[in-house]
Every structure is written in C-alpha cells, then in structure tokens.
Amino acid sequence: MNSSFDNIIKSEKPVLIDFFATWCGPCKVLGPILKEVKENLGDWISIIKIDVDKNQQIASKYQVRGVPTMILFQEGKQLWRESGVLDKNAIIKVILDKSHK
Numbered sequence: 001m002n003s004s005f006d007n008i009i010k011s012e013k014p015v016l017i018d019f020f021a022t023w024c025g026p027c028k029v030l031g032p033i034l035k036e037v038k039e040n041l042g043d044w045i046s047i048i049k050i051d052v053d054k055n056q057q058i059a060s061k062y063q064v065r066g067v068p069t070m071i072l073f074q075e076g077k078q079l080w081r082e083s084g085v086l087d088k089n090a091i092i093k094v095i096l097d098k099s100h101k
Contacts, residue, residue, distance in 0.1 A: 005058055008048060009073035014099035015046045019062070019069040021053055026085045027068045036088045037095070045095060074099050
C-alpha cells in the first residue's frame with residue numbers, strides 16, 4: 001500500500017488526502033463537502049479517502065492524530081494540512097492558493 005500511496009502523492013496534479021474513520025461524525029460531514037470540491041475542480045485534483053483504522057502505517061507516518069485530517073500533496077511535497085471540517089469554499093481556496101498549475 002505504501003508504495004502506491006507514494007506514487008499517488010508524487011502526482012503533478014494536487015492530491016488531497018482525507019484521513020477519516022468510519023466511526024467519526026465530522027468525517028461523515030466532510031464527505032459530501034469533498035464531493036462538491038471535486039465537482040468544482042474536476043480532473044485538476046485528486047481527492048483520496050484513507051481510512052485510518054485500515055491504514056495505520058500511513059496515518060502514523062503523517063502523524064494523523066485526529067480525524068478528519070486533510071493533507072494536500074503535490075509532487076510528493078506536503079503543501080498544507082488541517083484537522084477538522086472546513087467548508088467547500090475554504091478548501092477550494094487553500095487548494096488554489098497552495099498548489100501550482
């Protein structure tokens with residue numbers, strides 16, 4: 001799993017990783033918001049959900065201590081991270097501000 005994860009975050013296009021847990025209430029709120037973000041930004045970004053209970057190695061590597069935690073990567077670099085729920089416009093703004101085309 002880790003090597004494919006590493007390949008995903010090395011993408012030239014921005015990749016937003018949503019670290020979540022099935023038992024987490026705020027994670028359920030964030031799901032539909034991220035769908036809207038994807039609809040707004042389209043193929044320009046990848047949004048990937050990672051279940052921290054099933055992928056503890058990756059969660060540990062990136063020191064994810066609370067869920068939901070979003071981390072934005074581009075070309076293997078971590079550009080931004082935030083724990084908790086943000087609204088669609090805030091997430092889109094961060095992605096556009098932090099990533100480069």
